[in-house]
Amino acid sequence: MISHIDLDYFYAQCEEVRNPDLRKRPVVVCVYSGRDGDSGVVSTSNYNARRLGVTSGMPIKMAKSKFTKSEIDPVFLPVDLDYYRQFSTAAMEIIQVSCDIFEHVGIDECYIDISRASDSNYMKSAAIVNYIQNKVYSKTNLTCSIGVGPNKLVAKIASNIRKPNAITVVNPSDVKAFMRRCKIEEIPGVGPKKKLRLEALGIRSVKELGEIDLFRLKEVFGYKIGSYLHNAANGIDDSPLKPNHHNKQIGNIVTLKHDITNSEEASPVLMSLCTHVYNILIRREQAYRTVNLILILHNLSQFNASRTLKLISSSLDKLQQIAIELLADIIRVHSLSFNNIRRIGITLSDLSGHSGQNTITRYFAEETKV
Numbered sequence: 001m002i003s004h005i006d007l008d009y010f011y012a013q014c015e016e017v018r019n020p021d022l023r024k025r026p027v028v029v030c031v032y033s034g035r036d037g038d039s040g041v042v043s044t045s046n047y048n049a050r051r052l053g054v055t056s057g058m059p060i061k062m063a064k065s066k067f068t069k070s071e072i073d074p075v076f077l078p079v080d081l082d083y084y085r086q087f088s089t090a091a092m093e094i095i096q097v098s099c100d101i102f103e104h105v106g107i108d109e110c111y112i113d114i115s116r117a118s119d120s121n122y123m124k125s126a127a128i129v130n131y132i133q134n135k136v137y138s139k140t141n142l143t144c145s146i147g148v149g150p151n152k153l154v155a156k157i158a159s160n161i162r163k164p165n166a167i168t169v170v171n172p173s174d175v176k177a178f179m180r181r182c183k184i185e186e187i188p189g190v191g192p193k194k195k196l197r198l199e200a201l202g203i204r205s206v207k208e209l210g211e212i213d214l215f216r217l218k219e220v221f222g223y224k225i226g227s228y229l230h231n232a233a234n235g236i237d238d239s240p241l242k243p244n245h246h247n248k249q250i251g252n253i254v255t256l257k258h259d260i261t262n263s264e265e266a267s268p269v270l271m272s273l274c275t276h277v278y279n280i281l282i283r284r285e286q287a288y289r290t291v292n293l294i295l296i297l298h299n300l301s302q303f304n305a306s307r308t309l310k311l312i313s314s315s316l317d318k319l320q321q322i323a324i325e326l327l328a329d330i331i332r333v334h335s336l337s338f339n340n341i342r343r344i345g346i347t348l349s350d351l352s353g354h355s356g357q358n359t360i361t362r363y364f365a366e367e368t369k370v
Helices: 008-020 018-024 060-065 081-096 122-139 152-159 172-179 192-200 206-211 214-221 223-233 263-283 316-334 355-367
Strands: 004-005 025-034 040-043 075-078 101-106 109-113 146-148 167-169 250-253 286-297 300-312 342-350
Touching: 004 075, 004 081, 004 122, 004 152, 004 316, 008 018, 008 040, 008 081, 008 206, 025 060, 040 060, 060 075, 060 109, 060 316, 081 101, 081 109, 081 122, 081 250, 081 286, 081 342, 109 122, 109 152, 122 146, 146 152, 152 167, 152 172, 152 355, 192 214, 214 223, 250 286, 263 316, 263 342, 286 316, 316 342
Parallel strands: 025 075, 146 167
Antiparallel strands: 004 109, 004 146, 025 040, 101 109, 250 342, 286 300, 286 342
């Protein structure tokens, strides 16, 4: 029972969370080359832009030409990876605790095995991924599309069928019929070039691909690719999930519900953030060495400050003390006003195993609860 979870139009959706007014406009997130204002390519875009023909990998100049007749002005933004990683970390943490095996395959997608959690019951699997989808949204304001199937291939195709914010469950008995309804380019790895080569063989549908003589495919594409295409068309995939090592950093970011005017009002927010990332740290049986604080203002400008310790630490008190000091440093150095702060985030990095100390910390935490 495998699920593929894909955060919808991720970079652009993160920008919509940062500035909700963008949800009504075409948003295009770009990788700028720096040669001139329009030099570079589109990384991703929201669905308002996609409906007008903007696609990933398109030159920025070509993307802008799509809006000449549009009544709504588009927004072109540069990629902000540090900001997006905060959302990715938060979403993946939610997903990890809900599954048996977790494979992180990109900043915006992962595979999970929920066989044991669902007792291999597809009705239960739907309830589990619906919980995950709602939990991700409630914590990050991001939607995600989820596919469930008997293998990674079917799960990935299913997650892409009804985007955005959809759940598609494919029972094992329905796999063949499900694949027959797919377009041939929906098979992962079948791009424009492979599609043209398949069409030259008279193959224009998944059904035809699944029924063609396997040896013919191997002659044209080679043994490995030919076998993959034939198996994929029939929904066959035996590739296992590959559990990941823990992420290299732990972080969380929050939007302030009310303006703050001084450090006393900021303190509870910082304490809550520190406790959240600390709980993740303890669950992983790790310790930190570097603490990074990020402030995002109402005008969306960002300010960072970090501190690296001489020795690793698993102390919550130390983390909270550093967070308060970093906030004071940013405010002082940049002459910022507290009531201009819109979002606050904390990231722990330079992580390492520290299971012995964490076991003791957990023991005292549990004793305190009692």
